[in-house]
Amino acid sequence: MERLFYPRSIVIIGLSAKPTNISRMVLENLLRWGYRGRIFGVNPHIDELNVSGVKMYRDVEDLPEIPDLAVCLLPARFVPEVAEKCGKLGISRMAVLSGGFSEFGGAGKQLSGLLLQNARKYHIRFVGPNALAMANTANGLCLPFIPIFPPVKGGMSIITQSGGVGLMLWNLLADENVGMAKFVSIGNKLDLDETDFLEYLDSDPETTIICMYLESMSSGKRLIQAAKKCRKPIVAYKSNTTSAGGRAALSHTASLSSDEDIIDAAFEEAGIIRIQNYGDLVAVAKVFELPPMHGNRIMVMSPAGGFAVIGADLCEKAGFEFADPGEDFYKSLNRFANAGVIKFSNPLDMGDIYDPHMAAHVAYEVMHNENVDGAIYIGQRPKMPEGNNVFRELFLTDLSKETYGSMLSSGKPLGVCLYGLSGYMHRVKKYTSFPIFNNPEEMVRAFAFQKDWHARRRTDQEILPENVYFKKENLQSWLDASGEVVGEEALELLSLTGIPAAVSGIARDEEEAVKLAQAMGYPVVMKVVSPDALHKTDAGGVAVGIGDADAVRRCFARIRRNLEAYKEGARFEGVRIQKMAGEGHDMFIGGKFDPSFGPAVVFGFGGIYVEVFKDVQTCLCPASAPLVRKKIEALQSYAILKGTRGGKPADIEGYADAIVRLSWLLTEYPEIREVDINPLRLFKDGSGLCALDARMAIAKG
Numbered sequence: 001m002e003r004l005f006y007p008r009s010i011v012i013i014g015l016s017a018k019p020t021n022i023s024r025m026v027l028e029n030l031l032r033w034g035y036r037g038r039i040f041g042v043n044p045h046i047d048e049l050n051v052s053g054v055k056m057y058r059d060v061e062d063l064p065e066i067p068d069l070a071v072c073l074l075p076a077r078f079v080p081e082v083a084e085k086c087g088k089l090g091i092s093r094m095a096v097l098s099g100g101f102s103e104f105g106g107a108g109k110q111l112s113g114l115l116l117q118n119a120r121k122y123h124i125r126f127v128g129p130n131a132l133a134m135a136n137t138a139n140g141l142c143l144p145f146i147p148i149f150p151p152v153k154g155g156m157s158i159i160t161q162s163g164g165v166g167l168m169l170w171n172l173l174a175d176e177n178v179g180m181a182k183f184v185s186i187g188n189k190l191d192l193d194e195t196d197f198l199e200y201l202d203s204d205p206e207t208t209i210i211c212m213y214l215e216s217m218s219s220g221k222r223l224i225q226a227a228k229k230c231r232k233p234i235v236a237y238k239s240n241t242t243s244a245g246g247r248a249a250l251s252h253t254a255s256l257s258s259d260e261d262i263i264d265a266a267f268e269e270a271g272i273i274r275i276q277n278y279g280d281l282v283a284v285a286k287v288f289e290l291p292p293m294h295g296n297r298i299m300v301m302s303p304a305g306g307f308a309v310i311g312a313d314l315c316e317k318a319g320f321e322f323a324d325p326g327e328d329f330y331k332s333l334n335r336f337a338n339a340g341v342i343k344f345s346n347p348l349d350m351g352d353i354y355d356p357h358m359a360a361h362v363a364y365e366v367m368h369n370e371n372v373d374g375a376i377y378i379g380q381r382p383k384m385p386e387g388n389n390v391f392r393e394l395f396l397t398d399l400s401k402e403t404y405g406s407m408l409s410s411g412k413p414l415g416v417c418l419y420g421l422s423g424y425m426h427r428v429k430k431y432t433s434f435p436i437f438n439n440p441e442e443m444v445r446a447f448a449f450q451k452d453w454h455a456r457r458r459t460d461q462e463i464l465p466e467n468v469y470f471k472k473e474n475l476q477s478w479l480d481a482s483g484e485v486v487g488e489e490a491l492e493l494l495s496l497t498g499i500p501a502a503v504s505g506i507a508r509d510e511e512e513a514v515k516l517a518q519a520m521g522y523p524v525v526m527k528v529v530s531p532d533a534l535h536k537t538d539a540g541g542v543a544v545g546i547g548d549a550d551a552v553r554r555c556f557a558r559i560r561r562n563l564e565a566y567k568e569g570a571r572f573e574g575v576r577i578q579k580m581a582g583e584g585h586d587m588f589i590g591g592k593f594d595p596s597f598g599p600a601v602v603f604g605f606g607g608i609y610v611e612v613f614k615d616v617q618t619c620l621c622p623a624s625a626p627l628v629r630k631k632i633e634a635l636q637s638y639a640i641l642k643g644t645r646g647g648k649p650a651d652i653e654g655y656a657d658a659i660v661r662l663s664w665l666l667t668e669y670p671e672i673r674e675v676d677i678n679p680l681r682l683f684k685d686g687s688g689l690c691a692l693d694a695r696m697a698i699a700k701g
Contacts, residue, residue: 001200003093005136007068008037014074015041017051023073025145033150035140066090076100080114087122096128131187132163154179155208156285157201161215177429181206193218195226202230209233209288215240220596227270235273235284262600265618273449286435287446290413292454295373297323300347307378308347314444322346323372360402367410374413381420404433415443465624469661470497490694497661501691504578510553516577523547523580528559532570539566586679591666593673599666605637606679623663628656650682654689671699
C-alpha cells in the first residue's frame with residue numbers, strides 16, 4: 001500500500017499532449033498538486049519528446065528505471081497486455097483507471113479475468129479498473145483524470161466505490177473547511193477492495209477518520225473483522241438498497257446488493273457508523289474533530305427560544321438526557337440578564353443576555369460544569385445594517401476564541417450551528433479553528449454517533465463465543481437424511497440442539513389421526529402435511545382446540561378438502577397431530593445465509609402477523625448471549641414479554657438461549673440456507689417455551 005500512496009516514481013501509460021487525451025489530466029493534477037517523485041510517459045503511437053516537460057517513451061521496457069507505480073488509462077482491450085509488460089519489467093503496483101470491464105458484462109468480464117490472471121502471474125497488486133485511483137495530500141499524489149485543486153490537508157480519508165460520488169465529497173469538504181488525508185476510488189475492485197484500504201488507513205498516521213461510500217461489499221465478513229480491529233471511527237454510506245438502485249448499480253460498477261437488515265446488524269456489531277444521509281459524511285467528520293463526549297448529559301443553548309426548543313426536541317429523540325447544571329448555575333445567570341423576563345433552564349434560552357462577552361462566560365460555565373458532558377449552541381450570523389447597536393454586537397461579535405478555549409480547557413464537545421448567508425458563512429468556517437454545523441438536525445445526529453462510538457470503545461471487550469450448546473455428531477446424521485426442503489420435521493433437529501420443540505405425529509387417514517390424538521391427550525392441534533402448502537394457514541390447513549374423536553375425523557376431512565381447493569393437484573401427505581400448547585406469546589426465530597456476511601439469525605414478534613408488524617432484530621452468527629438479550633430488549637414486543645396488566649414475565653432468558661442455539665446451528669452447518677421457527681410460544685405463566693412449527697431449506701451437494 002505504501003507504494004500506491006507514496007510512489008517514488010510513476011509511469012503514465014497512454015499519455016499524450018493532445019487536448020483530448022484524458023491521461024494528460026492525470027499529469028496536470030500531479031503537477032498542480034506538487035508531486036515530487038519522478039514521472040515518465042509511455043505511448044507507442046506518438047512522436048512527442050515530452051508532454052509538459054515529462055519525457056515520453058514508446059514502451060515500458062524503454063524506461064530508465066522500474067517505476068513504483070503504473071497508471072493505465074487505455075481502452076480496456078489493451079489493459080491485460082499492458083499489465084503483462086509491466087509485470088515483466090518488475091512493476092508491482094498499478095492503478096487501472098480504464099472502464100469497459102465487468103460493468104459491461106460479456107466480453108468485459110473476459111477482459112477482467114485476463115487482467116487478473118496477468119496481475120497474479122507477476123504478483124501485481126492494483127486498484128480498479130473503472131476507478132479514479134488514489135490521492136494523497138501529504139505528497140501531492142493525485143491520479144484522478146478530472147482536473148481538481150488540492151483540498152485542505154486534514155484527517156479524513158475516503159474510500160469510495162464511485163469516483164463521481166467521491167469527487168463530489170471533495171467539493172463538500174472544501175466548502176465546509178474539513179481537511180482530507182487520503183482518497184481512493186476502488187471502482188470494480190477486481191483486486192484490492194474496501195477492506196484492503198480500510199486496513200491500511202487504520203495504520204496510516206495521517207488518517208483520523210475513515211469515510212466509505214459503498215454499493216456492494218466484496219466480502220462482508222472480512223470487512224467486519226477488519227472494522228472490529230480498527231482503532232479509528234469508520235463512517236459508511238451504503239447505497240444500492242432498493243431494486244431500482246440495484247439495477248443502476250449493475251450497469252455502474254457491477255455491484256450486487258446484500259440484505260439491508262443484515263448489513264445494519266453487521267455494521268452495528270463492528271462499530272461502523274452507518275449514515276442514511278450523504279451530507280452526514282461531512283457532519284460526522286466534523287464532530288470527530290471535537291473533544292469526545294464521555295456521557296449522555298447534554299446542554300442545549302441558543303439566543304433564540306425557538307431554536308432552543310428545536311434543539312431540545314432533536315436531543316430527546318436522539319436519546320440524550322438533559323444535563324442539570326444545578327440551581328446555583330441558574331441563579332448566577334440572573335446577573336447577566338437584561339430584562340429578567342426569561343426563566344433559565346435546559347434548554348437554555350439566552351435571549352435575555354445581550355452582552356456577547358457574558359454569553360461567552362455562560363458557555364465557559366456550562367462546559368466546566370461537572371454535571372454536563374457536552375453542549376450544543378444554535379445561533380445565526382444575519383446580514384445587518386452598519387451601525388453600533390446592541391443587536392449587531394449580540395449577533396456578529398466573534399466569540400470563536402472563547403468557544404474553542406472552553407472546549408480545550410474542559411475536554412468536552414461544544415457543537416455550534418450557525419445560520420447565515422452562504423458566502424459569509426463560508427468565510428466564518430474557513431477562519432474558525434473548530435467545525436461549524438449547517439443545521440441542528442445534522443449536528444445532533446453527529447453528536448449521537450460520536451457519543452455512541454466513544455461509549456462502545458470504553459465498554460467493548462468482545463469475548464468470542466464457543467459452541468457449548470450441542471454436539472455436532474448428534475445432528476449430522478439427521479441432516480444427511482433430510483431433503484432440501486423440510487417442514488415440521490425440522491422440529492426434531494431443533495430439539496437436538498436443546499431448543500424445546502413440540503412432539504407430534506403424522507396421520508395418513510382419519511382413524512390413525514384419532515389414535516394419535518388419544519395417545520397425546522385432548523385438546524390437539526391438526527396441521528396439513530404437504531410440500532405444496534408451506535404456509536398452512538393460507539391453505540386452510542390448521543385446526544386448533546380439537547377435543548374429541550369425532551371432531552378429529554371432521555377436521556381431517558376438512559383439511560384435506562381445503563388443500564385441494566387451495567391448489568389443484570396439491571400433494572397430500574397426511575395431517576400432523578400435536579398436543580395443544582398452553583396460552584402464551586407467539587414469537588419468531590429465523591435464519592438465513594447471506595453470501596457476503598454468512599449466516600444471520602432474525603427474531604422478534606411471531607405468529608400469523610410476523611410479516612405485518614415486522615418487529616424483528618438481526619444478529620450475525622454466532623450470536624453472543626449479551627448481544628441477543630440487548631436486541632430482545634429493543635423489540636417493541638419486549639414490553640409484552642416483561643409482563644403487562646399484572647401478567648407474569650415470559651421466559652425471556654429461555655428465548656435468548658433458543659436464539660443463540662439456532663445461531664450456532666447456522667454457524668456449524670452453513671448448508672442450512674433458511675430456517676423459520678414460527679410460532680415459538682413463550683408460555684404466559686413464565687414456565688418455559690416451545691417451538692410449535694418450523695421449516696427449513698438445506699443446500700445439498
